[in-house]
Amino acid sequence: MEKTSCLHFCFISCLVLFIIVGSWYRSSISPLPGYSLQTQKPIDHSAETPHHPLDPLTVKEINRVRTILSSYEPFSFTFPTIHTILLHEPDKVQVLKWRKGDPFPPRKAQVLALLNGQSHVLNVDLDSRRVTGHAINPSSGYPMLSMDDISAASKAPFSNAEFNKSIAARGVSSSDLICLPPSAGWFGPNEEGKRVVKVLCYSKESTPNFNMRPIEGLVMTVDLDTLEVLKFSETGGDIPIPKSTDTDYRYTAQTKEPQMEPLNPISIEQPKGPSFRVEDGHIVKWANWVFHLKADHRAGLVISRVMVRDSENGELRDVMYKGFASEFFVPYMDLDESWYFKSYMDAGEYGLGMSALPLVPLNDCPRHSYYMDGIFATTDGNPFVQPNMICLFERYSGDISWRHSEGLLTDFQIREARPKVTLVARTAASVGNYDYIFDWEFQTDGLINVKVGLSGMLMVKGSPYHQAPNQDAMSGPLISENLIGVVHDHFVTFHLDMDIDGANNSFVNVNLVKERSLPGESPRKSYLKAKRKIAKTEKDAQIKLKLYDPSEFHMINPSKRSRLGNPTGYKIVPGGTAASLLDHDDPPQLRSAFTNNQIWVTPYNKSEQWAGGLLTYQSRGDDTLAVWSERDRSIENKDIVLWYTLGFHHIPCQEDFPVMPTVTSGFELKPVNFFESNPILRAAPAFEKDLPVCRSSASS
Amino acid sequence: MEKTSCLHFCFISCLVLFIIVGSWYRSSISPLPGYSLQTQKPIDHSAETPHHPLDPLTVKEINRVRTILSSYEPFSFTFPTIHTILLHEPDKVQVLKWRKGDPFPPRKAQVLALLNGQSHVLNVDLDSRRVTGHAINPSSGYPMLSMDDISAASKAPFSNAEFNKSIAARGVSSSDLICLPPSAGWFGPNEEGKRVVKVLCYSKESTPNFNMRPIEGLVMTVDLDTLEVLKFSETGGDIPIPKSTDTDYRYTAQTKEPQMEPLNPISIEQPKGPSFRVEDGHIVKWANWVFHLKADHRAGLVISRVMVRDSENGELRDVMYKGFASEFFVPYMDLDESWYFKSYMDAGEYGLGMSALPLVPLNDCPRHSYYMDGIFATTDGNPFVQPNMICLFERYSGDISWRHSEGLLTDFQIREARPKVTLVARTAASVGNYDYIFDWEFQTDGLINVKVGLSGMLMVKGSPYHQAPNQDAMSGPLISENLIGVVHDHFVTFHLDMDIDGANNSFVNVNLVKERSLPGESPRKSYLKAKRKIAKTEKDAQIKLKLYDPSEFHMINPSKRSRLGNPTGYKIVPGGTAASLLDHDDPPQLRSAFTNNQIWVTPYNKSEQWAGGLLTYQSRGDDTLAVWSERDRSIENKDIVLWYTLGFHHIPCQEDFPVMPTVTSGFELKPVNFFESNPILRAAPAFEKDLPVCRSSASS
Structure with a gap:
């Protein structure tokens, strides 16, 4: 069969190509001599x-x-x-x-x-x-965009006459043009029944930072399957393309020194090497932790089978079956024809793993990091290697694990302190303009610290203005000449399948309630009382955080008690966060209804992994966490999954131009009555005699 | 004059003694060989x-x-x-x-x-x-307790017959007793007109961690000036003294290995030394920052005259005139006779600098740290040295300053990332049982990250129970046999005298408001709009944070505009926080009314430094930030001070016994339109050739 042979040939050659590309990447990501x-x-x-x-x-x-x-x-x-x-x-x-x-x-x-x-x-x-x-078609929506989709869509405008006319009128050479296909969202019946994408274009003349040079108001709706331009829309023809000056962020392009005194070399050093081991490619063992770590096309990285050693008897105990970033929601706050649809769901639409380019050694991850590849498939079904997309490293940042001093008030002269050393698993996704850095940090005291960092480029809007005359009329502040940083949000929803000492767990809202003392009871008039309430069904666990009605949120194993009779558990500790304020019937919010609460708990269901639905692209919100949770299933003493959404409101500023200093938020998973006592009581301090002896490499 | 000579002799000899003690401390804080x-x-x-x-x-x-x-x-x-x-x-x-x-x-x-x-x-x-x-007596209240007060009060019970009888009945040897004087708060007329303190006792038999061995229910009210026991109160005679087993936290007392694989040595290394300089004892210069750093008897550490270099022209620009932890509020949630008064204001009652014992090198602060002493006065007015109470170090923790990768969608192959290196000034106060770690971290991108870490010992309550039968009836969870971790809060109020490009600033509430689109305007139904509102008077700037009515809070210089016309500014970015929920008329809340809001702004007034009043001890709330702010003075385009309160609700757990793993929260001061663009665009990446060459000291 000729066709099969042809496919077979293509298949083998593609495989070979991708393996070669994988190896080549590994040896070619060094942009500068000396890296x-x-x-x-x-x-x-x-x-x-x-x-x-x-x-x-x-x-x-x-x-x-x-x-x-x-x-x-x-x-x-x-x-x-x-x-x-x-x-x-x-x-x-x-x-x-x-x-x-x-x-x-x-x-x-x-x-x-x-x-x-x-x-x-x-x-x-x-x-x-x-x-x-x-x-x-088990639900509305399509699979995430493939590289082929993106590549083809970005070329589609060039065969459109209106587009070419407009570009010529704006004086842009087509060789300086770069077009990118942001997802179209879903906004009612007009955009159903076919896969569509919006295509926006930029000028890359004199800069690789085309993101800062939008051709404002030009937007094509492209059919992803026929590659036909369904709709050509043009406004803002009077808006100039912002200048390229000072937009290039590459080190080799810098001509001026920064206005600061240079920093001496600094490094986290481990002359005996790191203390972790990676066994069989994916099992990570470090200090008192064991877990399975892998790259994922959609989630970026997935942590599974997380176990920590009991501090008394050394037994490995279950903490989390699976944890990963399940979905994003990034709505922009501008109603213009070329902006309203920008309400990205980056995991399901683009793939966090798909977007994770190789990490830069020494700069994305410190020395002594271990790198892990991802293996995914092309649109032809061929495997390819996404190299160095996860790094794993031990961190010592000068922080203190615990401390206590005595000596002022008592006859004890005690100075005890322990340095905090942690293990970090990191990936960084470059989803178009934005870079998302994901850190899963493991502490020896049983705490897991999950962080999301935002860097990369803003999605900016061209503007006729050089100065900010009336910011009230704009959808964001002027951040450079002719450039508006449109206000937007970022939400990241984590799937946290906690299995505390086994699968059957309960979710407890430990509410702090203000009580008033009884007359004559006390010189105090008021006090707080912790009231524990076990969530019976899913709706009991749909939680909006409240500063003035605070709670702790525990995942406990009601069948496993400490020697004192406390159920073993972990709590989720939110960091600084933001909530989505959009109307619930607004199409973007309907599709991303998983952000309607900061916390949800659902019964374990292997098919409920992706908070925005398995098929996210152009989905209509019929397969989201919010829909599942509305079934109000029983969640008491069951195998349950915790979902947490962290958020950022982002009002841009000049400092975000042309590349943003990293902004970070996160949450913690923290043992509560899981250990019988402080599990790092017996940890050793650092001694001078054990630390490395280092010299400057320049003196070598 | 004989009296003068005697004083003179005492004065000179005390001075000599304290200087000797200072030097001795410096050489004697090494608890173990090898430190x-x-x-x-x-x-x-x-x-x-x-x-x-x-x-x-x-x-x-x-x-x-x-x-x-x-x-x-x-x-x-x-x-x-x-x-x-x-x-x-x-x-x-x-x-x-x-x-x-x-x-x-x-x-x-x-x-x-x-x-x-x-x-x-x-x-x-x-x-x-x-x-x-x-x-x-310019206001109610007394100065902070002196070491002599504390020392004398802790001895007062021993001459009280009732006390000695009770102790004997409980079978405690007086040589095993240790008594400490927590502040008495203020609870109405009964406790006015004299300085009083509460004295509580513990058993130090077989452990230096007497904190975990309270003699529950025994509380003496002591007159600090006459040292008379004004009131002897005894309840809980049936409550056993909790066991000493597993309470000793000293490294030398540990007999078992921790249940984890040992960690290899790890260290932040700088073979060419740190990049900062300390000039004239207090002026710190690093990268683009210059500031004045000093130890303070009450605030712990004070950062003044903070300036950062303009990223365009290199000029030093004002950011903050003065920043420090102004006051604490730590209310416990138990109405018992021996607990109700526990509502500490640690800065004004005990002094954060007074309580800051020498930092432990390599464990409290990394290698290559610089240490600074405090110089305070004794009750006789003699100087004494509090050695090594501040450390200053450069931090590299493996974090990323900014990054961007291109290559998936475009023809650019770009991998740019910059390591984040920061400068940290740290002090740690051991206020009785608790240890508070204060970090002021400076980033090259202009951000100041302020963190408070909590470690040390819980304040615990004896209990008849070995197991937790009915937690609802207790003021906190059982954390060890016969030990309750009483629920409590911690609030820390920071004085932040921001002077953005000069003294006259305004406070702007940039409120994100949900708007609905007009019919037919857009497929989108809702969006957010940033609305700027300048606070005219103090009451406009009494802010309670709201997740569902969010704002950014900017300190701007209305007279200094960027080239784009944006006013230069900094914003305060709260981290995870907690609010005080106590009734405003409850005496502890009245005295600590500075926690009624998370943010306040007052006009600069040199006498308004201490949020709980200059004289805090037994104060009645007549000289707090809340009282000053109620005057509703004009704050627009004035020299103004920002106050921020961060909070922790603390429901203890077993892991907090016998010493607590550090819990940290904080806030950021972040430039907004202060720089013309990203000030670290031109920062260099790390190169292998520059990093240190290290070997294990064991192999030396």
Whole structure:
């Protein structure tokens, strides 16, 4: 069969190409002489086999998925466009009982594909080599954009006459043009029944920072399947393209020194190497922690099977089955024709893993970091390597784990302090203009600190103004000449499948209530009282945070008690956050209704992973966390999942131009009565005799 | 005159003693062999002279104050008890115009003293050697407790028959007893007209962690001046003293290894040394920052004259005139006779500097730290050295200053990232059981990150229970056998005298308001709009934070505009926080009414420094920030002070026993349109060739 041979050839050659590209990336991400990769020896992924039921699909397995799909009857005439091939994880019960050396639960893949404008969700059994599940359009929405979609859509305008005319009229050379396809959102029936994208263009003349040079008001609605320009819209022809001056952020392009005294070299040093180990490619062991770490096409990184050692008997105890960034919501606050649709759901629309380019050693991650690759699939179903997309490192920042001094009031002369050393797993996604940095930080005291950092470029709007005459009439402040930083929000919703000492947990709202003392009871008139309330059903756990009606939120195991009788638990500790204020019936908010509360708790359901729905692109909000939670299922003493949304309101400022200093927020997962006592009481202090002896490399 | 000679002798000998003690501390804080001091060469403070108008009083100056007071007529018969001798800072205008080499504005001291039960507030001019101001009982309240007060009060119970009887009945040997005097608060007329303190006792049998062994229910009210036990109260005679087992937190007392794999040595290394300089003892210069840093008896550390270099022209620009922790409020939530009064104001009652014992090198502060001493006065008015109470260090924690990658969607292959290096000034106060860690962290992007960490010991309550039978009836959870961790709050109010490009500033509430689109205007139904409102008077700036009615809070200079016309400014960015929920008419809340809002803005007034009043001890709330603000003075385009309160609700847990892992919260001061663009655009990345070459010291 000629067709099969051709496919086969293409398949093999693509595989070879991607493996080569993977290796090449690894050796080519050094933009400057003097940067060093400092990464461990590259891994040959072509021969890898899985070592754990949660290990991502290997190169060989992705190839097998493609082979199975190639011979699958419904695709015998036309092979679909592959948007995602991911491990279809085994049921939790199978994973929990699996021990190293046991045979694996069946290896399965979940495939999201498009064929003839329809979304296909397939389950593929790798052992029996069969498609075991196949749903067509199970909900509204399409799979995330593929690289091919993005690439094709960005070229579509160039064959449109109106576009070319407009560009010529604005005096832009087409060789200086760069067009990008932001997702179109969903705004009612006009945009249903076909996959559409908006295409916006920029000038890259004299700068790689085209983001700061929008061709304002020009927006094309493009059919992603036919690549036809469905709608050409032009306003703002009088708005100049902002200047390129001072927009280039590359180090090699800087001609002036910064206005500050230079800093001496500084580094986190570990002459004996880091204390963590990565076993079998994905199992991380450090101090009292063990967890499974992997790259994910959509979530960026996924932490699974998190266990911490009991501080008394050393047993490994379950903390979290799975944790990851499930969805984003980034609405911009401008109603213009070329702006209203900007309400991104970056995980489901673009993929945080797909957007995670190789981390820059020494600058994205310190020395002694360990780097991990991602293995994903192309639209042809071929595997490719996303190299160095996760780093893992030990951090000492000068912070104090615990301390106490005595000596002023008592006869004890005590100075005890312990340095805080932590383990960080990091990935950074460059979703178009924005860069999102995700840190999962593990502390020896049992705390997990999750942080999201925002950097990269603003999404900016061209403006006729050089100065800010009347900011009230604009959708954001002027941040450079002819550039408005449009006000927007960022929300990140985390899926936190906590399993405290086993799967069956309860969610407890420990509410601090102000009480008044009884007459004559006390010289005090008021005090706070902690009142514990166990959530029975999902609606009891739909939580909006309130400064003046505060609570702690505990995930506990009601069947596991400490020696004192307290249930073992973890609490979620919000950091500084923001809430979405949009109307609930506004289309973007409807699709991202998972941001209607900061906290939700749902019963564990393997199909409820993605807060904005499995098929997010152009989804209509029919498959979100908010919809699931509305079923109000029982969640007491059940296998339950905690969802937390952190938020940022972003009113831009001049300092965000041309690249933004990182802004960070996060939350903590913190043991409460999980350990019998402080688990790091016996930790050793740092001694001078143990620390490294360093000299300047210049003096070497 | 025999009396003068005697005083003179005492004075000289005390001085010598304290200087010796200071030096001894420096060389004796090493609790274990192998710890290294790593501090710079000790400074001989005896000969120091001031170099800057804001420099703290020197040893010689404190001596001079004492000499002046000794010959001051009203004290000719009895020398008062000195509670504080501090620099009385010159007027701001004098400090601002002073340049190095200029003659100093007159050096003055403020003295808080007690004589015959009255509070004396004195101003002493060191140049004219005269007392230039003298107020007696200017407001309710007394100066902070002195070490002599604390020492004497802790001994007072032992001469009380009831106390001795009770102790004997409980089977406690008096040699195992340790008593401490927590402040009594103020609860109406019964406790007015004399200085009182509550005395509580603990057993130190078999442990230095007496905090975990309260003798519950025994509380003595002691007159601080007569040392008479005014009231003996006993309840809870049936409550056992909690066991000493597993309470000792000292490293040398640990007999078991922690249940975790050991960590390899790790350190922040700078083979060329740190990049900061400390000039003239107090002026810190680093990267683009210059500021004045000093120890303070009450505030712990004070940062003054903070300037950052303009990123365009290199000029030093004003950011903050003065920043410090002004007051604490720590109310416990238990109405019992031995608990109701626990509502501490740690800065004004005990002094954060007074409580700051020497920092532990390598554990409280990393290698390459610089240490600074405090110079305070004893009750006799003699100078003494509080050694190593501040450390200053450069931090690299593996974080990213800014980053952006291109390559997926465009033809640019860009991987730019910059490591974040910061400068931290730290002090740690051990106020009885609690340890408070204060960090002022300076970033090269202009951001100042202020953090408060809580560690040390809980204030715990004895309980008859070994297990937690009915937590609803208790004032907190059981955290060990017979030990309740009583629920409490911590609030820290910061005085932030922002002077953005000069003294006259305005406070702007940039409110994000949800608007609905007009019919037919857009497919979007709602969006956010930033609405700027300048606070005219103090009441406009009494702010309670609201998640669903969010604002940014800017301090701007309305007369200084960027090239784009935006006013230059800084914003305060709250982190995770808590609000006080107590009734406003409850005595503790009345005294700590500065926590009624999270943000306040007052016009600059040199006498309004301490949010709980200058005389805090037993104050009645007549001299607090809330009272000042109620005057509703004009604050638009004026020299104004921002006050921010951060808070923690603390429901203890088992992990807090016997010493608490550090809990941290904070806030940021962040430039908004202060710089023309990102001030660290031109910062260099880290290069391998510049980093240190380290080996393990064990291999040396």
